[in-house]
Amino acid sequence: MTALGTRLETRTAAPLGRLAAAEVRWVLRRPRTLVLLTLLALVPVALGIGIALTGGPGGGDRDGPGLVAAVVGNGLVLPIAAMGLALSLLLPLTVATASADALAGEASHGTLRGLLLAPVGRSRLVVMKAAGVLTVAVLAVLVVAVVGVLTGLIVVGGPSGTMITLSGTTLGLGEALGRVALVAAWTVVQLLAVAAVALAVSAFTEHPLVVLAAVLGGLIIFGVLAAVPSLEWLQPLLLTSGWGAGTDALRDPLPLDGLVSSTGRALVYLVLGVGITVWRMRRRDG
Amino acid sequence: MTAATEAPRTASTSEPGAVAARVRGLRKTFGSTVAIDDVDLDVPAGAVLGMLGPNGSGKTTLIRMLLGLTRPTAGTVELLGRTGNDLAAALPDVGALVEGPGFHPFLSGRDNLLRCAAAEPRLDGDLRGPVDAALERVGLTDAARRRYRGYSLGMKQRLGLAAALLVPRRLVVLDEPTNGLDPAGTRDVRRVVAELRESGATVLLSSHLLAEVEAVCSHVAVLQTGTLLVAGELRALLDADAGGLVVSTPDVDDAILALREAGTPSYRAEGGVAVPPGPLEAPEIVAVLVGAGVAVWEVHRRRAHLEELFARLTEEDA
Numbered sequence: 001m002t003a004l005g006t007r008l009e010t011r012t013a014a015p016l017g018r019l020a021a022a023e024v025r026w027v028l029r030r031p032r033t034l035v036l037l038t039l040l041a042l043v044p045v046a047l048g049i050g051i052a053l054t055g056g057p058g059g060g061d062r063d064g065p066g067l068v069a070a071v072v073g074n075g076l077v078l079p080i081a082a083m084g085l086a087l088s089l090l091l092p093l094t095v096a097t098a099s100a101d102a103l104a105g106e107a108s109h110g111t112l113r114g115l116l117l118a119p120v121g122r123s124r125l126v127v128m129k130a131a132g133v134l135t136v137a138v139l140a141v142l143v144v145a146v147v148g149v150l151t152g153l154i155v156v157g158g159p160s161g162t163m164i165t166l167s168g169t170t171l172g173l174g175e176a177l178g179r180v181a182l183v184a185a186w187t188v189v190q191l192l193a194v195a196a197v198a199l200a201v202s203a204f205t206e207h208p209l210v211v212l213a214a215v216l217g218g219l220i221i222f223g224v225l226a227a228v229p230s231l232e233w234l235q236p237l238l239l240t241s242g243w244g245a246g247t248d249a250l251r252d253p254l255p256l257d258g259l260v261s262s263t264g265r266a267l268v269y270l271v272l273g274v275g276i277t278v279w280r281m282r283r284r285d286g
Numbered sequence: 287m288t289a290a291t292e293a294p295r296t297a298s299t300s301e302p303g304a305v306a307a308r309v310r311g312l313r314k315t316f317g318s319t320v321a322i323d324d325v326d327l328d329v330p331a332g333a334v335l336g337m338l339g340p341n342g343s344g345k346t347t348l349i350r351m352l353l354g355l356t357r358p359t360a361g362t363v364e365l366l367g368r369t370g371n372d373l374a375a376a377l378p379d380v381g382a383l384v385e386g387p388g389f390h391p392f393l394s395g396r397d398n399l400l401r402c403a404a405a406e407p408r409l410d411g412d413l414r415g416p417v418d419a420a421l422e423r424v425g426l427t428d429a430a431r432r433r434y435r436g437y438s439l440g441m442k443q444r445l446g447l448a449a450a451l452l453v454p455r456r457l458v459v460l461d462e463p464t465n466g467l468d469p470a471g472t473r474d475v476r477r478v479v480a481e482l483r484e485s486g487a488t489v490l491l492s493s494h495l496l497a498e499v500e501a502v503c504s505h506v507a508v509l510q511t512g513t514l515l516v517a518g519e520l521r522a523l524l525d526a527d528a529g530g531l532v533v534s535t536p537d538v539d540d541a542i543l544a545l546r547e548a549g550t551p552s553y554r555a556e557g558g559v560a561v562p563p564g565p566l567e568a569p570e571i572v573a574v575l576v577g578a579g580v581a582v583w584e585v586h587r588r589r590a591h592l593e594e595l596f597a598r599l600t601e602e603d604a
Contacts (some may be wrong), residue, residue, distance in 0.1 A: 010374050011407045022404035074482060110388020114449065117353060117384070118405035119377040286355035 013121050020131040027132040036094040037143050044148035048155040055199040059063055067247055075156035076163040080183050084246045086144050087187055092194045098136040099198030100211035102129040107206035109140035116286035126278050132257040137191040165252040179249045193214025193239055193266035196273025203280040239269050304331040306457045306488035307352055312361035314347055323512040329490055336484050336499035337492040339509035344535055346494040353382055357503030366456055378407040383454040387446025391435035401568050408453040409480040420448040458482055459490045460565055476502050500592040506600050515599045527590040529563040534584040544578035
């Protein structure tokens with residue numbers, strides 16, 4: 001008891017594990033987190049139902065645009081298609097919301113002050129907040145992937161638990177699920193890049209909406225820049241220009257260059273975002 | 287109750303001359319606005335120091351710099367013996383309610399406090415005990431499981447106080463703690479401050495309710511437009527400011543005239559005449575009045591009140 005007392009008296013910060021656990025609990029109890037996760041679960045379900053209604057084996061309109069058409073009668077492609085669709089807007093919106101609430105939202109509620117006064121060290125605070133955002137990113141992708149696999153197998157069906165690749169070959173259930181897991185992991189990394197940039201913006205403002213506007217506006221501007229032919233030299237700098245690489249997982253043999261280069265680009269954004277966040281939070285007024 | 291009310295284990299605050307907090311040459315500017323201008327202030331250990339000042343006088347800015355929430359433009363801050371980059375090491379022993387309570391509306395009061403407790407370095411093991419004790423101490427036990435969203439202003443303020451009292455503290459900083467509180471709430475704050483003082487803790491309280499400060503504080507500091515006008519023991523300041531006589535009489539005009547002839551200014555006051563400190567001592571004044579045929583019912587020395595001291599200090603300078 002005395003040993004415990006002495007340790008407590010000299011301790012200047014709460015244990016990181018307890019901070020992270022409290023943060024994750026807080027994130028998961030937020031109604032908006034639950035609403036966004038529910039919306040994400042609806043993406044593969046809506047896609048599956050739509051395909052089951054209009055397509056079906058034999059009667060499908062296989063001339064339709066790429067990925068979605070490939071889902072017809074090929075259920076295990078559904079989670080990959082759903083993740084690709086969600087990555088264009090709903091997934092970034094989800095992690096941007098989490099990042100916006102993490103710092104700007106806490107500042108606007110006056111709760112950031114409480115954390116700094118506890119005190120949670122400023123670098124620890126970023127780690128704690130990153131744990132919450134990471135949890136949201138992983139859960140968001142998992143929801144789309146898992147609901148996608150289930151919807152694919154149950155609603156769309158397919159050639160007895162196998163996946164027909166875009167290259168025309170057939171993969172067994174195990175390898176097909178491996179491809180889904182690969183795309184899920186790749187999507188999480190892309191989302192973490194978005195989240196890190198959002199967190200950096202969040203560290204500069206006390207208006208959560210500014211963070212959402214910056215992230216969604218940024219994605220739209222990236223899209224516009226990517227569409228201008230004379231700005232093609234910009235492509236390697238744009239996070240979004242690698243976001244088509246998820247479809248590569250549907251080819252056989254698996255081409256890795258697109259997945260690897262887009263992951264590398266995401267890691268650069270991630271490091272920059274986290275670095276700026278830490279730099280700013282060490283100086284920010286509470 | 288026990289966890290929150292027991293004396294702080296590390297309290298060594300009663301030695302004479304010790305300070306819980308000290309600022310020297312403190313200055314803060316926001317652009318061209320000077321918020322705090324060269325302030326030196328000691329908060330003696332074990333004192334209850336009331337920080338007074340009109341709105342915008344820099345009370346909150348001073349408190350924020352003391353707690354390391356804002357960086358000073360110049361000057362030094364010492365908090366429980368810690369300074370500079372080490373300032374945060376003092377914070378586990380400091381409880382604070384600054385700029386109003388800050389909590390999440392979608393959580394209950396209790397869940398909000400549990401979240402605060404998770405960040406407290408001085409807590410370990412089950413956090414529910416200290417949280418429930420703090421809720422009981424501020425009278426929020428019945429509302430603990432309701433969402434913060436539905437709290438009244440006074441309940442929010444009480445929850446903020448509970449967060450400051452989660453662990454035994456050596457210094458408690460309360461920025462306008464009675465804001466939005468009803469008389470019962472104000473009484474509760476007064477009780478909590480008294481308990482803290484008995485436990486040996488130092489309290490720094492900012493307020494613009496002068497009666498409140500006069501009732502609970504042992505020391506005061508008066509700020510005006512970023513400058514410290516006066517700081518010291520409340521009793522000593524009031525005694526220094528006291529003086530003059532109040533004479534109860536129905537013959538006010540005769541009294542003023544008689545005193546003017548004797549070379550002493552006076553003015554009409556409630557129920558009679560007030561005589562500021564001057565060349566004449568009390569017996570001479572009474573003699574002048576009686577000699578002029580003024581009916582003197584009662585004569586007493588004027589006792590200074592914080593309100594007058596404050597008004598004199600802040601208006602003189604304005």
